[in-house]
Amino acid sequence: MICEQNANNFFTTRFLGFSVYISNTTRKEDGLLCFRDTNYTRRTIPNPQSILCRAYGRYVIYYNNRTHPPFPNGYSKDGANNELCEVEVFGCQNPGYYGLNCSSKCPLNCQGGHCDIVEGTCISCTKGYEGTRCAEHCSDNTYGMECKQICGNCINGEQCHPVNGSCLNGCDRGTYGIKCNLACPYGHFGCDCKEKCNINCGVTEKCDRETGECSGGCQAGWKGPRCDQRCTDGKFGLNCSQPCGFCTEKKQCHFINGICVEGCDSGYIGSLCVQNCINNTYGPNCSYNCGNCLYIYGEQCHHVTGRCPRGCSSGYTGDRCQKHVSNASLTVSEEPIIHTNILLYTFVGLFCVSILTNIILTIRNRRLQLKYKPNKQYNEISTCNTVVVHNNTAYDKVDKVENRAEYLECGEFNQASVYECVSSLD
Incomplete structure (x- = not known):
């Protein structure tokens, strides 16, 4: 209560902008701000003034600032001064009660057992509870004081414990720990990180923390996302990309080095059975x-x-x-071949002789035609009967021509020969 209420009262300037805290110590910083003046003027500031503080504490702290802005309009500039004539504090004598005559018990999960002394609503809740009367457990993957903390990766997305955040049924893939908020260490994966990465991963024992899929592929002879399957279907080696050789009965070769363990198929040698x-x-x-x-x-x-x-x-x-x-x-086997060859050669020989004979006869006839040249001035020619040879030159003896205009000249020969004379031409 202000000692004197008057618009012209200078002391009202000392009240403008004041604050009230409830605390269990003499430090306002340890308490709860209950009220702060931001609107009063010298004319509107009430007297007496009643302030409802929904908090529990041992001390009620009145505070005003004149050391740094912001300053209220019309404030006093002569420093911070208090002009309080009387301060009265009312509340339930026994904590944990509220209402008329403080006869109603505060809700069970109110922080410290304290509640609003008028309505009975909790000022704050204990860990794991929420709501105006702190009757509901934390939900939506939250826990702790005022349900402000986030749960870890509980298995199948289950709600963690509302108070301490532990995962009651274990962790989801890739995490471990009481609260399932720790990533799997190197070489482990799965729920609660209980599974180990396969030693056949391309980078030894390095895999995805959740699925276990190997990082960097598989070592030679292995396949599959987790590199837990041997090469099959006639393949071996890195990425199962190399074909097996000709193993006996087309059996699978060794999945890593390609050796045909049970030997080679017919026609092949070597450990890999690829050499003829x-x-x-x-x-x-x-x-x-x-x-x-x-x-x-x-x-x-x-x-x-x-x-x-x-x-x-x-x-x-x-x-x-x-x-x-x-x-x-x-001999027996070759005899038909010999007979066949003889017949073939005979036929070819006869055919060639026939062609050669025809060619000779054709040439001879043409020569004879060129040697005999008829003269149209004579009508008759006698025949040649005998041949006389002188000095290696042969001449035909011609009979007497009887008033015939036609005759035949006998050719001259370099060597002595006998030719048959040609009959007279009609």
Whole structure:
């Protein structure tokens, strides 16, 4: 209460902007701000003034500031001074009660058992509770004082304990700890980090904290997101990308190094069974020798079947040229071939002789036609009967021509020859 209420009272300027705190110590900083003047003027400031403070404490602290702004309008500039004539404090004598005659008990979960002495609402709640009367547990993944703290990663998103935040049924994937707020350490994953990353991860024991999927792929011979599956389907090595060799009965090779554990299929050798048989061998374990094959340099029989690529050497037969042919069987077998060749050669020879004969006859006829030149001034020509030879020159003897205009000139020859004379032309 102000000692004197008057608009012109100078002492009212000392009240403007005052504050009231409730505290359990003499320090206002340890208490609760109950009231602060921000609107009063010298004319409107009430007297007496009643202030309701919904708080519990041992001390009621009246405070005013004149050391730094903000300052209220019309405030006194001669420093901070108090002009209080009387201060009265009313409340329930026994804490934890409220209402008329302080006969009603405060709600159970009110902080410190204190509540509003008029309405009975909790000033604040104990850990794990919320609401005006602190009757509800913390929810929506919150816990603690006034439910302001956030729960960790409880399994399946369950609500943590409303008071201490612990996860009652364990942690979700990738976390561990009482409150499930710690990430899995290196090499672990899963719920409560109980599972270990696979040693076959590309980066040893490094995987996703939640799923366990390996970081950086898998080591040679392994596959799958967690690198927990061996290479199959005829593959081996890094990323299961290399094909197995020709293992016996098409069995799977070793998933890491590709070795055919039970040996090679027919025609192949080596630990990986990718090398063909060599040194004129073939078959299972390259244990058979090739037959008597015809080869070009660097060839051999087929590494699997043993068949010869270009037939057999003389005196041998069969798919693999391993069967010796006797002289008798060789003569019998070659006889039809000899007869066939004779007939073929005979036919070709006769055909060539026929063509040559025709060519000679054609040439001869053309020469004869060129040698005989008829003269149209004569109507008759006699025949030649005899031949006279002088000095290696032959002449035809011509009979007497009887008033005939036609005649035939006999040709001159360099060598003595006898020719048949041509009859007279009509």
